[in-house]
Amino acid sequence: MYIAAVVLSVLLALFSFTAGAPKAQLKGSVPEGLIAKGLSSGLVRFIGLAEIAAAVGLVVGIWWPPLGIAAAIGLAVVMIGAVRYHAKWGDYANSEARGAATAPILFAFVAVAAALTLTASQ
Structure with a gap:
């Protein structure tokens, strides 16, 4: 179970960091699109930053599982918020935006x- 927890933590950390870095720097098309749809640049x-913190917490959580569990739960909350955001803007009905909009669903489950595998591996 520990190996599964490590693999999931590392994969989630990579995803979370690569998704969070452009948003934290406000560079690229993703932050510009979010701001264009009404989110403030501060949000x-x-x-x-929350996605980057989750990535750090997941990696550190390999050695200290309580932090990894908290980071995974926090990332799930962020992803559920992203699902709500995409639903609000109708991205699931739009065939062009559907691919990017389904990623938060997948990563919320992961x-x-x-979190469950880190808990079981303690």
């Missing part, structure tokens, strides 16, 4: 799985 930066 976009906060989301990016974050919950990581």
Whole structure:
């Protein structure tokens, strides 16, 4: 179970960091799109920093599981917020935006799985 927890934590950390870095720096098309749809630049930066913090927490959580569990749960909460945001803007009905909009659903499930495997591996 520990190996599964490590694999899930590392994969989630990579995803979370690569998704959060552009938002934290407010560079690239993703932050610009979020701001264009009504999110403030401060909120976009906060989301990016939360994703980066989750990545750090997941990696450190390999050695200290309580932090990894908290980071995985926090990332799941952020992803659920992203799902609500995409639903509000109708991205699931739009065939062009559907691909990017389904990623938070997948990663919310993976974050919950990581939290469960980290808990079971203690």
